[in-house]
Amino acid sequence: MIQLDLKDRRPLYEQIKEKTKLLIIRKVLKANEKIPSVRELAQSLTINPNTIQKAYKDLEAEGFIYSVQGKGSFVAPIEDSINSVRQDELLKELGKVIAELRYMEVSKSQLIDYIDAIYKKKEDK
Template identity: 55%
Template structure:
């Protein structure tokens, strides 16, 4: 389910955080679905349990999961992000990326096509 690149310069917990976010965004992991326990995932991926715990804490901080003491971690149901700081930051990043693509000569139609593919669940690339 999850594959990590141990030779990458990106820390393992960040790779794990991004991969789990991807699974949640693409609805592979459903609302309120329980994630593997820290110990279970650490054994499966052969990483230190503290690394898994750090990734889970980061996912919880970002609002992707929630935890119930003694029960585990679960996928948080998606909420509308009307005026959240996370939405504002992502919008700034998107604006910067679009500006760079336009500067590099990518037609706006191609950018919109990627957005549409992504919206429909495609990879966008």
């Protein structure tokens, strides 16, 4: 399910975190679905369990997963109250990206077209 790119300069835990988020966002992993344990994922990826633990800790802090003592980790249901802080963080990041794109002379209409295309893909599914 998750494959790591050893040529990627980002730390492994960041790759795991990003790929898990994508699986959740694309609804491959559904709300309240159990995700692989730290040990299972570490064995399948042949990496240190502490790396998985760090990724899971970050995912939980961002509201993508939750843990149940003795049961494991699960995909968190979407709740606006939990996600509002993360939405604010992402909008700030988007602002930085847009500022850089403006510097590179990408027009507002190009950005709007790109955003519309992303939303259209979601509607087509």
